[in-house]
Amino acid sequence: MTSLLTRWLLALMVATATLVGLPSPALAASYTPPSNPILFVHGWNSSASTWNTMISRFRADGWPSSHLRAFSYNTSQSNATTAQTVSQEVDKLLAATGATRVDIVTHSMGGLSSRYYLKNLAGSGKVDRWVSLGGPNHGTSSANTCVSTACLEMRVGSTFLATLNSGDETPGAFVYGTWRSRCDGVINPVDSTILSGASNTQTACVFHTSLQNDATIYGQVRDFVNP
Missing domain, CATH: 4.10.910 (30s ribosomal protein s13; domain 2)
Structure with a gap:
């Protein structure tokens, strides 16, 4: 009984x-606390608070708070400039946790600065897995309506994207994963997120700003960074 x-x-x-x-x-x-802490990189016109729901879910699944770091940055500046901040945040997280590698989870434009970091600035062995939720990896027409440096870089055919995507789209000894939704509404075309050499997942009908809060996507991301 x-x-x-x-x-x-x-x-x-x-x-x-x-x-x-x-x-x-x-x-x-x-699930038990993973060996790799996680750095979260938000997108354009956003802030670290956009990760609150996902971070709370990681904590509920056993990740210690010290292993979950989100930060805010100036989303108007060049993604190359933000990549320098990503580099600093990775080093801070490694120093704070004593870990040897981190995983990076990104939303939207956050994927571009972090990809620039992986391609041009990442120290050997500092990063294990990288996640892009609705990233404009090959540009989006939505960026045609804004004029900041970051927006110009997100436009289809921009010099920044041409350089970032030249050669190997997933360089280095990192594991890349992307998630895209046909109902995104912001990344146009939706398939812009797909990267050659990455694990590319199409989600159910989820709007762009809900990609970080969807429970199913969270479970997939959790399992991807903690295989």
Whole structure:
């Protein structure tokens, strides 16, 4: 009778967690704090707070707060300039945790500065896995309506993107993963996110600003960075 009641309570907890979009106890119990801390890089006209939901889910699944770092930056400046900040944040996270490598999870334009970092600035062995959620890796027509340096770099055919994508689109000893949605609404064309040499995933119908908060995408990203 007691074991039956225990199973019933666990089933109820799992169902409740699913309804509110949180990790279920069964899933959380199977994960332990990973060896790699995670750096989160937000997109254009955004801030570190856009990662609050995803970070809370990682914590619920066993990641210590010290291993989850998000930061804000000036989204008008060149992505090459932001890449310098990404480099500094990686080093800070490594120093704070004593880890040897980090994983980088990005949304939208955050994928460009971090890719520039991986291609041109990343120290050997500092990064293990990289994630792009709705990244304008080959440009987006949405950037035609704004005129900051970063927006010019996000336009289809920009010099910045041509240089970034020249040769190997996924250089170095890093594992690359991208996620895109047909309902994105901001990255046009949607297939702009796809990178040759990456694990490219098409999601269900999820709007651009919801990619970081979708529970299914979270689970996929979690499993990608913690295989």
